[in-house]
Amino acid sequence: MYIVLLGPPGSGKGTQGQILAKRFGLNHLSTGDLFRAILGDEDHPLYPKVQVVKEGKLVSDDVVNLVVEDALNKEEYESGVIFDGYPRTVAQAEALDDMLSSRDRKVDMVIDFDVTEEVLLDRLLGRRVCSSCKGVFHKKQGYDKCPKCGGKLITRDDDNEETIKERFEEYKNKTAPLQQYYKSGDSKYICIMVDDVDKTPDDIQKQIIDKI
Template identity: 40%
Template sequence: MRLILLGPPGAGKGTQAQFMVEQHGIAQLSTGDMLRAAVAAKTAIGLQAKEIMDRGDLVSDEVVVGIVSDRVDEPDCAKGFILDGFPRTVAQAEALDEMLEQKGLRLDTVIELAVDEGILLDRIVKRAEETEGGPRADDNAEALAKRLSVYREQTQPLIDYYSGTGLLSSVDGMQSMDEVRASIETVLKEIA
């Protein structure tokens, strides 16, 4: 089972991905984690990424896709994987499709966690107020509003892209955590 979780920051992608990892024994692939691991392992693509990051530049789509490509070849991805936080743009989605096709693989589904941004902002503010020891640096309304704006501009076009492929399933992310989980499981049963 190979899938992508889409949704704005704070929609619960990480929480739901972790459940799928435990439930289905598939790997959760976070591009940030993969990038750090490739740099630490001093792989060819990791060394290339380190050089780019050391200059203070953003890692190109080509390098990120290369890191994802290396990662999906790892043994823990044999049963499948969840991409969380990648792709972020239509160009990355197209590069991902091409890379998977070259490996003889394909995505099984793309699950969008659809949320109400206003309620999401309220949740973040409430979570920040309730966090012991103070909130995370990005756990505030201003930071979330900025991240949501970037999401709408760069990532939301993926909804149309994957809808056009027939892979997109939308789940109401405003339900309780358990209801979202059950809705995702319904989608996964349909593709099994």
């Protein structure tokens, strides 16, 4: 099974992707993780192409597609994948269709997290990240330090209201064509509405499973 997760930053794609991967025995593929792995290996053939990430520049669709295809060539992804953070554009979605088609596979399901701006602001403004193990928590949990490793909890520089609102608008504008692309295709399209700041990951997971 191949599942695509859509949703803005802070929508819970990463959390739900990991839960779903365990539940269905799939592999969770995060483009962010793939880029970090390549940047940590100077001998990787794609290392020169992803250097722009270190410079804070946008990565072209062609390079992102190469990174994803490189991952799909690995045996661990043959049994099925949950795509988190990919595709982000229609061009990437078309490339993914071609990659899977060449393997006699297709996108079986798209789960779109429709998150209100209120929830997004609550989540990201309250987000705290461990400076050591990179664990993610929320200020509502009341931790003074990381419960996993004891590291210092920090607020990311881009977790401010102005930046969050800009990212939210950018996501909505760029993703509308992608949503239409999948709605008009033959993949099962599931929309998950997240409009309550008190909804827990378990609440969202139940909503997903009920709709599936």
